[in-house]
Amino acid sequence: MARNVTKGRKIGTTILAWFVGLVIFFPILWTFLTSFKTELQAISIPPVFVGFDWTLENYATIQTQSNYFHFMANSIYLSLGSTALGLIFAIPAAWAMAFSPTKRTKDVLLWMLSTKMLPAVGVLIPVYLMFIRFGLLDSRLGLIVVLFLINLPIIVWMLYTYFKEIPGEILEAARMDGASLRKEITQVLAPMAVPGIASTILLNVILSWNEAFWTLNLTTSNAAPLTAFIASFSSPQGNFYAKLSAASMLAIAPILIVGWFSQKQLVRGLTFGAVK
């Protein structure tokens, strides 16, 4: 029986949804507004909402103070590089776990996820020392490897959930038809899993893009991505909130735009398997 949804209830949930949405969105909105204020207006009490003199000065200043495109290029390298590396390892792993599970498959999956529960700072010193030893400090390669490793459990999990939805008989058919393991994966499994792989890529790019702990601790300038770009505006002389906001807006703009255009994919990807 369909649930009886009254009009009043519909309006109620709509208002609630908008309210929750706005609460979640508010920090971004506030950052956006602050980025157009002067430093003085940015810290004024009571805070001004829209009634201030809009200025582009902050955006101009940060452009002259640092090279935005250098940081952005690094962000792109890091997020795409770690995602590509992640897929190379995660697709076979998820494939094996989804299509030839053993008694321990669930345990392995949980164990992988449990590594995400370890506070990153707990392994900072050993990782830092390893980076010094291998000369990886402030190198893109080093960071790509770290970002790849910290996101690998999530990529494997997402792909695993997707692959689980693909009927095993189709892969068996491919086997009967003479497909080698490589062809089974590249010509049958991967094309069928495209939507899943796409949203996995998207989520992983966003996660890598936003990752701040490792990128801040393991880089100085050469390999520094946009997270470092933002951080550079919180200086020992005090926080310049307006410039910080402008930097933040510039840093999240690319991912915001990508996310906006692919939100359908993203939602589908994250809820995949939940509803059949």
Place this chain on the structure above:
Amino acid sequence: MGQIHLEKVRKAFGDVVIIPELDLQIEDGEFVVFVGPSGCGKSTLLRLIAGLEDVTGGKIVIDGKDATTLPPAKRGLAMVFQSYALYPHMSVRKNIAFPLKMAGMDKAEIDKRVDYAAKTLNLDNYIDRRPGQLSGGQRQRVAIGRAIVREPEAFLFDEPLSNLDAALRVGMRLEISELHQRLKTTMIYVTHDQVEAMTMADKIVVLRAGNIEQVGSPLELYLHPRNTFVAGFIGSPKMNLLGGNEAAKYQAATMGVRPEHIRLSTADGAWKGTVKVSEHLGSDTFLHVESPVHDEPLTVRAGGEFPVHAGDVVYLTPEPDKVHRFDDKGLAMKGNGRAIG
């Protein structure tokens, strides 16, 4: 050639034994049907032959060569799955061409074979569509097309018709039978539907709990079931199996008589009973009759129309030379036995 010999084949998943130990000879060009209730191991047996499962013990010999450890693709077999297992992201053409492409055949030859298969299976109008845009029957044809282009040593069918509606099923049944007559290739067909088994098979293998209960032509199984299980499983409606006094009259532990081998009368006969349900199909009349001789209703078939209805009293007489006798282990006994008294 498409000779398949199973020698002492065993399959267990951990401690669970699916197939205890089984021998079976399938000769070239035979249409063999594995039939049995669900969970009898018939699909597992097919998958063992296909190579999709590994045997726990024993040998699978295909055309004289030991294929026990060969991967599926190297066995020269093609399989049609219950769910059709078409590649959803490929057109019908690409689906059918896939095994040929995997075999590294050149493009011209692939096109030729795909076109021929599509034509014989009436798929030429759908050749560029994706499986999602096809009906169940069309998908089934694509799956068959994908199997025949390879010209395999043998075809394996895993309940291929069970996802189709009744009308389509009869049509596809005929098509597969015709295909077999045309190609004369060995076919192994798994079904739980004994009507499919009876109508299509050269040889039926009746399975129960991983054991072969009987192997034989459809008529052999119908006329001489080896035990009560086969007797009850083959034939539609089911054979009536009676124990106690009635069986004793035939010097047996169980006596069986098929619904079509019971004479019906409204005047007199061996067993008196009351009609519980009557089914009038015009061509036949099926009666379910409650009688003191058996605790379950007896099924009777009369050719044509037999004008009785629920609640009417009828008399049933088993045709003496059509009675089956089984001993206390359920195994068939020789001869019809003479009714005493």
